[in-house]
Amino acid sequence: MTADIVIKQLSNHDEAKLLDYEFTQRYPWYRSGDYYERCLKENIENNRITLLAFYKGRAAGCCHLLFVSEYPSFQNENIPEINDLNVFPEYRRKGIASRLFDELESIASKKSKYVGLGVGLYRDYGNAQIMYSKRGYVMDGKGLSYNNTQVEPGQTVMVDDELLMYLIKEL
Secondary structure (H helix, E strand, O other): OHHHEEEEEOOOHHHHHHHHHHHHHHOOOOOOOOHHHHHHHHHHOOOEEEEEEEEOOEEEEEEEEEOOOOOHHHHHOOOOEEEEEEEOHHHOOOOHHHHHHHHHHHHHHOOOOEEEEEEEOOHHHHHHHHHHHHOOOEEEEEEEEEOOEEOOOOOOOOOOOOEEEEEEEEO
């Protein structure tokens, strides 16, 4: 089955347009725009690695490695962040996410002893939470963050995609 999976770095405008199209077709919350063009620019500048996954020749998802995280703790400690893992629903449970992570962890290991990520805290993130734990990611010990700002005791926050627990892994 792994021979059916091809992983490659985002490298041209056609691939950026393909990702924009694929996300637009699958997710009502996604707003078509220049996001993947900006990702391409950051890939060319070596500030980000965006990996595309293909399954049997069809776009199956993508994931990013940010060399400078927006999460202050990772920034301060120069920990690269795996960011925005997305495997399209019809391609899940085929080992694609694991292959993306294998590649991104390997790339991160050339620059850092650690890699980190943030994960959402509600049910939609359950499969990701389980996968990250199985891959050896542990909580960074800094508590919850909302929009990359530490949540203080007694503070009220919205449970949405900005409420994250950050995890790290020694490479």
